[in-house]
Amino acid sequence: MSSKKVIKTIYAYLENDGNGALVRKGITESDHKLLDPFVTLVDFSVSPPGGFRDHPHRGFESVTYMLKGGIIHQDFNGNKGTIHEGDVQWMTVGRGIVHSEMPEEDINNGLQLWINLPSSDKMIDPKVLELSSSEIPRAEEDGVEVKVIAGNSMGVQSPFYTKTPIMFLDFTLEPRAQIHQTVPESWIAFAYIIEGDKGVFSSSDSSTIPEHHVVVFGPGEEVSVLNTSRSRTLRFLLIAGEPIGEPVVQHGPFVMNSRDETYMAIGDYRMAENGFEMAKYWRSE
Template structure:
């Protein structure tokens, strides 16, 4: 594993708000922690939703997500542990497993299923929804499976580690780059006592989500703990992260679209009329 020298950060962003993940269920009864909800879509534009899932009780996930539609945005599923089978009506099929990522562009419309291929054991990961700009909401659907081996992974000085799922960090490029929203998606491991400063593009909205341990960011002493999101303010060229205990987190940032958001369940467009058209198209088999 290569060692990465993180770009210099001159001024750290601060934690603006700490958000507690809320237990919920979706699909055919899968138990989730919903972190980024509708009320944060404007503040964290272009991100629409973040769900975290972690359970070794098969009853919490075994029913999965049977066929369901999407239009107007992208879904990013990052699997830390477990096996999930994707199938869609565009003929794509793939197996998402330990450390892998599925990047799906719903575009003008796709119907897919995500079903577990395990009957016991731990299933853990995240699903992030990334908005598409109005000009590409009706683009052709797309799907990409990214195995763990294709995601750049680096050692950090002092015993930390970083996976660069999407975006750019200094001269390094992640497994995925996307236009318009320019998302940065990192999985970070910080050892006890570790301090790392991570550069974030100017103007990008950003947050951290802790899934093991706890951390502080910038000068704020109040920690962000397991199953909590820390929304970062937009002042500074990066964020300084400190962990008193071994901590794992994802850091996500993106360029805001600053467009109207109209959402009805799995459809995200720019106007009510476009939502009504999406519903009609789906019910009349035009996806």
């Protein structure tokens, strides 16, 4: 089985996003072609009174995965609740949704991944699905623990099935532990290092890559990772997906196939039509 080699590393710099949140952007617009179907990866930390107040989206799916604290969410379709530590919210925004995401506790840290939708699905009805931490299947063997949020690993299959097929795995490796994860050869794969600075990705002669880096893999059928540390655990997300192969034009919260389509999304939101009808009346609590 051929191993996927590292073709690029991206450091997610810490910055203030203006909403009272500190964010690390691991995937930006410059990475869209390289990382199709993935649009954005944000590692965020937010505390009151900051937060992400009422805002619109169209044209993609998002995965919010909480690492610490909680996020209170509401949307104009009546969905509301709190995503706590270890929980996942999967949101297909489709033709349009307006929602808010506000911090529950003093310290709240999570990850949000945006996954593109093909042009044929960009105007589908929105949908929100949540999995509590206890519902996420996991496996553990030889110093490796995995939480299987989407896809399968170590003989465990996630109940998540997405419009755009992906794999979303949260690995923790004890010191000197190693994993070999099968990934469909045609899929685009990357890792995001949450914790640890002694991880070796791809092969035993590669350099270690520290935390807060995105590690982009090339072609191959398997991703290998070794924690070379003798005292510290290594935690990372391994994410892979089937490329869509269509143009991607992102304008803020809208992800479409052309500039004209993003202008249309802006107009639909402002006029409260074509999927944004409820935006005229709804305000979050």
